[in-house]
Amino acid sequence: MIKIPASIQKTINVLTLFVFTLPVIVIVLKNYRYLIPLPIFLDILSKIMSVILITSCLSLPLLLFSSIKVLGKLITGILYAPVCVFLLLLQPNEYITSSLTIDERNIHLTNNFIFPDANTVYHLYECNSNDLECKEIKDFFLSSGFNSFSTELVADGNDVYVFANGYLKYTYGKVSRIFDITLVDPVSLGSYDYFIAASKYTDPEIIVLYRVNSVTLTNAEVLPFQYATSSYSNIELKIDEEANKILIYVDNKLIYIYVPAS
Numbered sequence: 001m002i003k004i005p006a007s008i009q010k011t012i013n014v015l016t017l018f019v020f021t022l023p024v025i026v027i028v029l030k031n032y033r034y035l036i037p038l039p040i041f042l043d044i045l046s047k048i049m050s051v052i053l054i055t056s057c058l059s060l061p062l063l064l065f066s067s068i069k070v071l072g073k074l075i076t077g078i079l080y081a082p083v084c085v086f087l088l089l090l091q092p093n094e095y096i097t098s099s100l101t102i103d104e105r106n107i108h109l110t111n112n113f114i115f116p117d118a119n120t121v122y123h124l125y126e127c128n129s130n131d132l133e134c135k136e137i138k139d140f141f142l143s144s145g146f147n148s149f150s151t152e153l154v155a156d157g158n159d160v161y162v163f164a165n166g167y168l169k170y171t172y173g174k175v176s177r178i179f180d181i182t183l184v185d186p187v188s189l190g191s192y193d194y195f196i197a198a199s200k201y202t203d204p205e206i207i208v209l210y211r212v213n214s215v216t217l218t219n220a221e222v223l224p225f226q227y228a229t230s231s232y233s234n235i236e237l238k239i240d241e242e243a244n245k246i247l248i249y250v251d252n253k254l255i256y257i258y259v260p261a262s
Helices: 006-019 022-031 038-065 070-089
Strands: 095-102 105-114 119-127 134-144 151-156 159-164 167-172 177-182 187-189 192-200 205-213 221-229 235-240 245-250 253-258
Touching: 022 038, 038 095, 038 105, 095 151, 105 151, 119 159, 119 167, 134 167, 151 221, 167 192, 187 235, 192 235, 221 245, 221 253
Parallel strands: none
Antiparallel strands: 095 105, 105 119, 119 134, 151 159, 159 167, 167 177, 177 192, 187 192, 192 205, 205 221, 235 245, 245 253
16 A cells, blocks of 8 residues: 655645645625726736636545545545535636727626536626626526627617627616617628618617628628617618619618718
């Protein structure tokens, strides 16, 4: 039988017991979030949680070589399971994907993989200028599993538009709206794809026109068109390539023309 030096056994004992204090450390850190700017806090928390999970994984097999009695090893091993589950439920991998500043407010969009549900959720936060006072505005379950979207925040006046993979998902402002309906197929003109999207759960529905880069699905731009309607079944989006124009029809009537800047 391999004899483990006493000094190593003591180190293993300390490491094993330290794991049980880690959830407390994380809870304390979360309770004092208001003292740390949100971007720095998320970065620190992510690194701490990575250390915690690695330490937990190493401690369990090392437990076999500790000087703790057999019964103590058994009890400690049983207690490890809820500790590990607790750490996973803390959602340690939230990080910022997009940010912008508008009217001395910082808007942040974060990506967070939630282990129990196997979903990737995006959180939209509004913070003051130093990122200490923050509130969560909205969360989005945009994907299932580890898939993540290319996200972008775009300011238009006092409104913030949230895009994911080139699709408009949400607007935050004086009136916030969910956009999850692309009414018609996009059309391409130059280096951009043009989309019409409609709001959900509003009466009337608000229809907007926007464009994104055809290749990267970024550089989103909300165009100067909004249309309120109770029914959007007869809306068409067309292009006039010779005249370099985007045309919007409702009930076969031309209601809007957009001419991209040359």
